[in-house]
Amino acid sequence: MSVHTHPVDRAAVARARDRLPSAEVASDVTSVLTLIADPTRMRLLFALDAAEELCVGDLALALEVSEDAASYGLRMLRTAGLVRRRREGRMGFYRLADGFPEPLRQHCLLRLGEMGTHSEEDLT
Amino acid sequence: MSVHTHPVDRAAVARARDRLPSAEVASDVTSVLTLIADPTRMRLLFALDAAEELCVGDLALALEVSEDAASYGLRMLRTAGLVRRRREGRMGFYRLADGFPEPLRQHCLLRLGEMGTHSEEDLT
């Protein structure tokens, strides 16, 4: 396994170190990112962004996934505070949360949406 | 399980449907996103962004993770074409790939970095 106690490029390591988010912060950010990094949940967010408000069944219909899958995805998003549920009778209507992080919406949903449409130039 | 063949709000479903990325496109985008949605890999990218170029051992040192973990993370990122390896003797020096998707760098690394530092206002 070898120990490598001595930096090869001490300056570069130092430079990396202070711009580096702590493991804790990184884990917070990635936990949110992980939520979005799932086809169903990402498309749920897109759908809610487009349609303002939808019930579970309609979301399942729009995404062409099972209602279980939609419900599960929404639960995850709701637990994280990314979407908001309004109960009306036996139905549940979802919309993006009031405090939906704008950076997420702007920079991930929109920009990454473009990335997808431009498509795949990522492989060297 | 109930079928829900009939939309409750047909118009909203339609609206959601055409702005909706296909399951295939979504899966492409999320596969890249999944790569970043990991503390180690995200911090690897941050480190490379800050230090230009680093070898595996130094990266492990900077992140305070095992060299295996660093190597594994780098392999993932390399397979996806996000980082680039330069071999010199027995060492491998990594840097962000030439064609590292700018939207990713701009909108995810930078902006989400801010999100992390501002911290947690996401819970309703």
Add this chain to the structure above:
DNA sequence: CGCATGTCCGTACGATGGTGCGAACAAGCC
């Protein structure tokens, strides 16, 4: 040449996450 070093790979293990099924529950409708 022999030995240590830096990195990589194959494998196995443990953990985590998404899906489907069945049941529960509340609410409308007859």
Add this chain to the structure above:
DNA sequence: GGCTTGTTCGCACCATCGTACGGACATGCG
């Protein structure tokens, strides 16, 4: 009251992923 519908939950299954370990390989050093 019974019956159906929309949604949620508990559970078990299966896949996937990250890590540690051991060994491989190439390289520098004496």
